[in-house]
Structures are given as C-alpha cells and as structure tokens.
Amino acid sequence: MTAPEPLKSFSHRLTAAIRLRRNPVVVGLDPRWEQLPEPIIRGQNPADPADRAAAYALFCREVIDVVHSLVPAVKPQAAFFEQLGSAGMQALEMVVRHARRQGLMVIMDGKRNDIGSTAEAYADAYLGQRSAWQADALTVSPYLGLDSLEPFVTVAEERGAGVFVLVKTSNPGGGAFQDLIADGRPLYRHVAEQVERLAQRTTSRDCEGADAIGDINYGAVGAVAGATYPRQLAELRETMPHAWLLVPGYGSQGATARDVAAAFDATGLGAVVNNSRGIIFAHARKEYTEQYGADRWQGAVEAATRAMIEELRAETSVGRL
Amino acid sequence: MTAPEPLKSFSHRLTAAIRLRRNPVVVGLDPRWEQLPEPIIRGQNPADPADRAAAYALFCREVIDVVHSLVPAVKPQAAFFEQLGSAGMQALEMVVRHARRQGLMVIMDGKRNDIGSTAEAYADAYLGQRSAWQADALTVSPYLGLDSLEPFVTVAEERGAGVFVLVKTSNPGGGAFQDLIADGRPLYRHVAEQVERLAQRTTSRDCEGADAIGDINYGAVGAVAGATYPRQLAELRETMPHAWLLVPGYGSQGATARDVAAAFDATGLGAVVNNSRGIIFAHARKEYTEQYGADRWQGAVEAATRAMIEELRAETSVGRL
Secondary structure (H helix, E strand, O other): OOOOOOOOOHHHHHHHHHHHHHHEEEEEEEEOOOHHHHHEEEEEOOOOOHHHHHHHHHHHHHHHHHHOOOOOOEEHHHHHHHHHHHHHHHHHHHHHHHHHOOOOOOEEEEEOOOHHHHHHHHHHHHHHOOOOOOOEEEOOOOOHHHHHHHHHHHHHHHOOEEEEEEEEEEOOOOHHHHEEEOOOOEEHHHHHHHHHHHHHHHOOOOOOOOHHHOOOOOOOEEEEEOOOOOOHHHHHHHOOOOOOOEEEEEOOOEOOOHHHHHHHHOOOOOEEEEEEEHHOOOHHHHHHOOOOOOHHHHHHHHHHHHHHHHHHHHHHHHHHH | OOOOOOOOOOHHHHHHHHHHOOOOOOEEEOOOOOOOOOHOOOOOOOOOHHHHHHHHHHHHHHHHHHHOOOOOEEEHHHHHHHHOOHHHHHHHHHHHHHHHOOOOEEEEEEEEEHHHHHHHHHHHHHHHHOOOOOOEEEEEOOOOOHHHHHHHHHHHHHHHHHHEEEEEOOOOOOOHOOOOOOOOHHHHHHHHHHHHHHHHOOOOOOOOOOOOOOOOOOOEEEEEEEEOOOHHHHHHHHOOOOOEEEEEEEOOOOOEEEEEEEEOOOOOOOOEEEHHHHHHHHHHHHHHOOOHHHHHHHHHHHHHHHHHHHHHHHHHHHHHH
C-alpha cells in the first residue's frame, strides 16, 4: 500500500501540461448540431435529444482523440450540452471523462455563480470530489461579488482545481457595464484587482512538485480576458501578475496571434488561448475544405490545431517554451 | 379543429396567476440533502447520485403538491440539481414538468449567461420550444453586457416567457461591484436602467387576453432585487416602473414583509417574493417543529406558506389584490 499521490495545484498541473506540449492552446468543445460534420450526424434524428447528445459525445470524443497529444486542455461549453437537457448533461459527463483519460486538462465553461451556499453547490457540482463532471477548472461570473467567489476558491484549492473569473469578455457589447468608470478606472479593472488578490493568495510556490517544474508564480484563480481587446489584454496582464489568463476570441471571433502576444509572460506562460469553432469545425473553413471536407474532418481539426500552435510559437513568447 | 390558443405574454400570465391566488409568493425549490425531512431520505443511499436525485424529485413533488393551490410560482435552484450531475438534471426536468402540470409558473434560477450564440443556447435550453425544462422564466447575469441579454429577450418574447436580470443581489458582499459608483450612480442602477429599457420594449398592453386581466404595465424582462436592501428596493421600483421584480432574501436571509413593501405597486402587483428554506424546510423551524416535525413536514410547508401570504397581505399592498 502506498500513500495517495499528493494533489498538485492547478497552476502546477497547467504549467506542466503547457510545457509538455510546448503550447498553451485550448480547444473549445462547442458542439452545434447544424455545424457537425455529416458523418457524425448520419442516421441520427435531429428531433431526438438523446440522438443529438450521442452525436455531441461522439464528435467531442473524436476531437479529443485528435488533439490530446497536441494541446494541454479542452474547454467544453456547458450551454450546448444543457440545450439537450439531461441527455446532454450525461454526454458532457462522458466527454469530460474521456478528455481526462486522454491526459487533457478540462476547463468547464459554465460562467456559473450564485450567493453563499448555492455557490458552494456550483463549486461542488463542477470541481468537487463527488462531481459528475470533475473539471480541472470552471469559469465564473463576478457580478454577485467577492463572497460569491470564495466558495469556488475554497473548493478549487482543496481539489487542486482552478477558477477563471470573467473580467473582460470578448463580445462586442461586453463593455456596456465592464467599461463603466468607477473611481477613475473601468469596472473590469476593479474585478481584475480582486482576481489578482485571490490569485496571489492561492499561489503555492512550495507545494509538492514545484521543484520539478520550476518556479511557479501563478495562483489557482485566473481571469477571462478576450483576445478581441488586445490593449486591455496587455493592461490586464500587468494588473494581474499572478493570474492565469484564459483568452477567448482567437480565430472565428477575429483575434490573431499578435493580438494575444501581450497575454504571456516572457517565458511563454501565464495564459491559455481558446479556439472553438476555428478548430472543431475547421473542415468547413475554406483553407481546409478542399483537402479534408466533411469525410476527413478529423484531419482538418489536426491541421487547424497545428496551424494555431505554429502561429502562437512564431508571434509570441510561446516560442520560448 | 380549432386554432391553437394564442400565447399570452409572461406578464399577463404572471399577473393572472398572482390575481388567482391573491398573493405573489414564490416557493424556492432548493433541495439540500442534509436538510431533507427524514421520511424523504429513508432508505436512500447518500453516496449514490441517482438515489439523491430521486429524493430531490420526490421532495420537490410533494412541496409542489402542497403549495400549488396557494401560490403562483415556484423557483427551482439549478445548482442543487447540477450538483448531482445528469441524474440531478433529469430530476429537475421531472420537477419542472410536475409544477407546470399542477398549474404553477416556474422561474428557473440558473443565473446563466454567455456571449452571442452561446447565450442563444442557454435561452433555448431553459425557455425554448424544445427545452427539456420549459421554464416560464430564467434568471440571468448582466456582466457580459447588453448583447448577451438580447438572445434571452428574443426567446422569451417568442415563447411568452420572462427573463429576470440580476440587478441588486441579496448577499452581504453583493455590493463589491454592484455598488461601485460610475457617472454618479451605482453599477446596479446602470443595469436597472437597461432592464427598464428592455421591460418597456417588451410591454404588450394590447396583446391577446389583456382585457380579461386589466391594464398590464409590465414587460417580459424583470430584475432580481434583494429584500435585504429595502432602501435600494424602493429606489429600484422607481427606476424600473415596467419591470417585474423578483425579490429574494425573505425569511431565512432575514428580510420581512415590511422590507419588501416598496417592491409592489399600489395594486399589489409588480413583484414576486421568494422564500426557499423558510418554507421548504419549515419543519425544522422552532415555530413548527413541535406541531409538525419531520414526519408531518408537509403540514409545516403549508403553515409557513400561509403565514408568509398573511404577512404580505397585512403589511403591503398585496392586501389589495
């Protein structure tokens, strides 16, 4: 009988995963029925949620099987699974389990939050020991304030998991409230300052395994900061030196490798960059459709993933990993 | 063959339900394993999510059977069901279906949101025509901005459903960001102004059925405004004359009937007041435990519901309904 392996912190595990694959790409698992490749939906009844859920699970499993040796993490979008009711949520359980079995970290994109003990329930639902989904990290919304974030931080620390707080989102209208100026700085900066405080508090330089992967400056609490606002991304990197940034908006939302360069520290760490549709539905992109098309869609997923990795390595400090 | 009955607006349906029961009480369905009455958990294995989910479904069904003739609506808290994974989400489907069959309106408390097409997926998941949950309304978070609210408003209008946007939440730390002052007023006021704009836009005085229930001033978009901040509740009633207020915080969070009085208009409409633990776990409250206790917990639910209705009728304009 040996003692169970000590739980490494989220930051240690993410750093190790990024160093192993030498890139910080997150593949977003956003299954949308209308965009699934024809071989996946063949014979399935679009009106039956169980059939749709089976197609989502199969599709995501195949994406995972293509990308698991290339990238450190995947990010399932809960909304698309919830759209299918409990059948979809069961498919989500299978997808998360498969991703973890294949060595990928799983960032659950749920943008959850609530007050007090209800926030505890969400934290437990997605990060807890008995969680059906057992994600490595969860995205959360900050509107309900600091006490609503604490239960997530507590569970995350206990479980070696992470929390990404929405700070500056990638959508065109994200600024309606996030950019309002209070005390001389925008709301998103106020949120960023609190994230930095939580990130510092959850930094664990001396935890088990730290020696093996070097000096870790980042905590278990990170921030969502959209690639579609490159200037603010640079500002947020400075405001939150201890926070991992989860950067959406790359690819189909228009952001490029240059736009995300400021999200990384000098060693190529400090950020992960998500691409959903640009990778998982790459077979429909004009640069891939002729060579791969719907029948060889997995080849397009691999090509698009490799292309994004190369872009980041060429244009950012990721090349130094 | 007759034409299908025209879909009434959320506001019409809510007004009719409130007038029928002559009160605006919402019973919050927050099942927590540790607090369930003993007869419900007897023989169930707490380590098995399917057993827990079965207990949650049974408990909520029985609560619904007690309160359906007394109150207009129930508010299931998604977090507690999600905590049990897909088994919990399936229980949630059964609970919502049972509530609707029993003539109750269902306000799903999910505090969901995301950007663009992902927000559409959430709207569809909880309010859409093929939704597994088919709620009458959904709570949503405003941090992602106005474009993230639009998909919910669109689906709500199409389906005669409602949307409650978080404005001023009931938790002690809710003010951390909500109370920040921008352009001379707190963030929650900025959110409230946008909710009022959306509420006005979705007001439908002349829609089918309006004559039968009188002059309806309220729209399909409402606001969550905590009873624990009575002064702000009064301010928000003024700021949002066309918005239904969903008022949490009554009972176990400390707010009283007097605290919520300002949420109503002069006719007793304009707000619904939620009570979760104070009603569903009333058998554990000292005023009920001797008479009812765990074995007759349904009696405590009924007594606590009737007491809250009486309090509101005595202390607020609800008495004029």
